[in-house]
Amino acid sequence: MSAVAVGLSHSPLIGKNDPAPDVIAAVDTAVDEARAFIRSFDPELVVLYAPDHYNGFFYKEMPPFCLATEANAVGDFGSAAGPLSVDTEAARAIALGVLDRGIDLTISARMTVDHGFVQPLEILFGGIDQVPVVPVFVNGVATPLGPVSRIRALGTAIGEAAAALDRRVLFLGSGGLSHDPPVPVLEGAPPRVADALIEGHPPTPEQRARGEQRVVQAGRDYAAGSTAMIPINPTWDNLVLDTLASGRPEDVDDWSVEWMGAEGGGSAHEVRTWIAAFASLAATGKYQMTSRFYRAIPEWIAGFAVATAVGER
Numbered sequence: 348m349s350a351v352a353v354g355l356s357h358s359p360l361i362g363k364n365d366p367a368p369d370v371i372a373a374v375d376t377a378v379d380e381a382r383a384f385i386r387s388f389d390p391e392l393v394v395l396y397a398p399d400h401y402n403g404f405f406y407k408e409m410p411p412f413c414l415a416t417e418a419n420a421v422g423d424f425g426s427a428a429g430p431l432s433v434d435t436e437a438a439r440a441i442a443l444g445v446l447d448r449g450i451d452l453t454i455s456a457r458m459t460v461d462h463g464f465v466q467p468l469e470i471l472f473g474g475i476d477q478v479p480v481v482p483v484f485v486n487g488v489a490t491p492l493g494p495v496s497r498i499r500a501l502g503t504a505i506g507e508a509a510a511a512l513d514r515r516v517l518f519l520g521s522g523g524l525s526h527d528p529p530v531p532v533l534e535g536a537p538p539r540v541a542d543a544l545i546e547g548h549p550p551t552p553e554q555r556a557r558g559e560q561r562v563v564q565a566g567r568d569y570a571a572g573s574t575a576m577i578p579i580n581p582t583w584d585n586l587v588l589d590t591l592a593s594g595r596p597e598d599v600d601d602w603s604v605e606w607m608g609a610e611g612g613g614s615a616h617e618v619r620t621w622i623a624a625f626a627s628l629a630a631t632g633k634y635q636m637t638s639r640f641y642r643a644i645p646e647w648i649a650g651f652a653v654a655t656a657v658g659e660r
């Protein structure tokens with residue numbers, strides 16, 4: 348088996364509230380490098396770790412993580428809707444391998460996913476049906492969150508289980524880094540919002556459009572200097588990247604949920620997807636981070652990063 352990892356931030360504001368052209372050009376160059384890296388590796392399977400933003404998972408049942416054997420995208424923020432090209436056989440084999448390793452994995456036979464999953468597939472592969480994928484939801488939004496050490500352990504178990512498939516596997520993490528976008532919070536929510544977060548009533552197209560417009564407006568306000576959301580934290584973001592670059596993802600095991608939220612904002616927990624991806628790669632052997640791009644992009648409400656890493660064997 349050979350393996351690589353890629354981490355890619357996502358933002359619903361890409362293309363809707365863009366930064367200056369030189370910033371876009373720098374991001375494009377980094378993404379082009381990641382695409383070339385993936386093309387030359389030619390993965391036979393992509394294990395995609397991504398969060399959800401109350402489109403697929405709700406408080407009625409909110410697992411810390413969940414692996415899908417089928418998945419459908421809702422098409423939020425202009426992202427593609429429809430079925431992902433899930434490799435059901437590989438997904439089942441990995442799920443069994445993870446359960447055998449003592450991780451209490453939830454399994455979905457038809458997961459609903461949103462831009463968190465779709466954006467990296469569109470950006471890196473040109474669509475949601477271009478490559479065999481095993482989608483793994485990692486909760487990075489809905490509190491309370493369990494210890495990050497469990498996400499690292501999940502990534503390790505998935506890496507070991509994937510290694511048994513003897514294929515070229517890309518472990519891909521979607522999200523982060525520090526950012527505090529307007530994602531609804533259950534605690535203190537008005538009853539109508541709380542009910543939607545718990546039950547998951549699908550929004551009408553008008554409700555979805557209004558919600559998305561609110562996020563776009565929040566991005567404009569944030570870039571104009573609104574202080575309602577906590578600032579992007581490049582120091583913390585680079586600490587996250589340094590830790591993943593060290594080849595020792597287990598160093599995150601003593602990071603507390605409170606510290607991560609205080610440093611990186613309410614959605615900083617999306618870095619759990621990166622931690623899982625790099626832990627999976629580490630489970631297959633030593634690795635090297637081969638490229639690393641970082642920029643604070645207020646227009647996208649994102650500490651935005653792209654990184655690639657390759658296993659040494």
Ligand SMILES: O=C(O)CCC(=O)/C=C/C=C(\O)C(=O)O
Binds near residue numbers: 529530562617648649
């Ligand atoms: O307001 C809503 O209901 C949805 C908001 C939302 O989905 C925001 C998503 C933001 C990100 O995915 C991000 O910045 O990582």
Ligand SMILES: [Fe+2]
Binds near residue numbers: 400463523614
């Ligand atoms: Fe997100």
